[in-house]
Amino acid sequence: MTANEIKERMNLSGGRREPFLFGVDFELTKGFFIPSPLQQQDILFEVGGVTNVPENKNVPRGGVFERHPVSREEYERKFNVVRQGLMRGDSFLLNLTVATALETDWTLEGIFYRARSPYRLLVPDEFVCFSPEIFVRIKDGVISSFPMKGTIDARVLDAERVILEDYKERAEHYTIVDLIRNDLNRVAERVRVPRFRYIDRLGTSNGEILQVSSEVAGDLTGDCFSRLGDIVFGLLPAGSISGAPKPSTLNIIARAEKEPRGYYTGVFGYFDGEGFDSAVMIRFIEQRDGKFYFRSGGGITINSDREAEYKEVLEKVYLPFCDN
Template identity: 55%
Template structure:
């Protein structure tokens, strides 16, 4: 699907030697960044992955109230891409595709301030290029067990009976089952005894606009004892993440590349750390990028043959937010 760059072999070598490192890998696997963990801050890269961090939060009590304005793509532009995706779905080339678009935003915060103000399990500041505040884990490896936690299905938590509405939504259930099956198959390429440990559990997300409920699942498998010497190979086999591409993966990615406005770059890629014994990583969603002085927020959603363009367009816009501390 994508060409394997030398950086993946470098990960194998660092893993074999037990040398901790940070990885930041773009969606197309064109520009993977691999840095010894103790050198990341020197290169202007800061992270906080579930409390493991190379920085401390900056004080934010002197910041002015948040000003946040979205300038989304117009509906007709979105609908044109949606129609192209639906053709691929109706031809049977894909049965779930994650369609994404950039949204220009106006915000009275720098990337660094957004990084420090955001509340999310996985936060990354990549120089002056982009910041990530992702709720979604990609893979974790601990004690020889690899686990993935795909997220699929979101609803406004303030709606009456929000949890019941989300859990009983047949479209959301179908999408979630598809992604769980895809991730289970992906993990089976690198692990044995793959099993679904938790199916469709709910988590809360606090944003600057509203509170959300997000549905996730947990899938796990057993790795061979020499897995650290194969970290790069494992990651490459699993990329791109199924939850932000679709199924079947190869054909779906081809449709994405033909339909979206350009390469995704680091958006929907993965970032994480190997600490010498374990791996923790995230899918780079909730992503704000500095493009020649303009702040661009990337977002999207899963499309199936049962999708409605208006609802998917609204979901894309609703996912443009910053999380609050």
């Protein structure tokens, strides 16, 4: 299904207050739309506690999860393309992503069932996503976004203070919050930042990590659900996984990454007839030609250190549970 078809069906179903599940890729070229999603199990999902996952299903566990990351030299090539764009002023913040090859006996289904995440999605034989990052929520005429920028291993001494006081991370977070404010201003009124740079704690197979988030909100007028597709697609691609300014930043991403992201860093969401909730498709494992790849990335600014950014994208390669 094309992105435009999905948008129109979101408008139609939203206006009728009919529940649906949708997903769209980063490039806005394809996606899926599922009416009455709780009545099907072709695509499994959980969004904010709402799920169509069958209970008590026995799924085989895995034991092997080995990473085979891109080389430092390959990452350096991508990083240098980004840095040149930053030096020219074509971008102030850019999210650079890579694919890490995996050697594993886990299945996508097995990972999905054991994952502990507020947003889960399984498209069989294609990918599994266990995202901690909200895209937008719409409830009672308010649209809210929760950009997530800044990650640190919780075992670092005084980790919370370190991440909050880090100059590069602080500048990156200010930039992304400003971008999200500008995005919401296109569809909402009285845009504000109710919470700024708060800490989320996430348990992973590599240990606990801390991530820094903010909340940006605005007021929607009229019957917002009858134009739900227009609102959501007017904000894509998500600012937190693209950058600022968007058009020129997307051009740099294409030159640096040299392959489409597909569903990785796209968005998916659920409408229950009264409210809408959605997530950015990060923490993402895809299956291609019988092989598995973990997609991860990080925000790059003019102050970024290449080695630190390389380590960060590898630290994000994990299983979303505390034991294998």
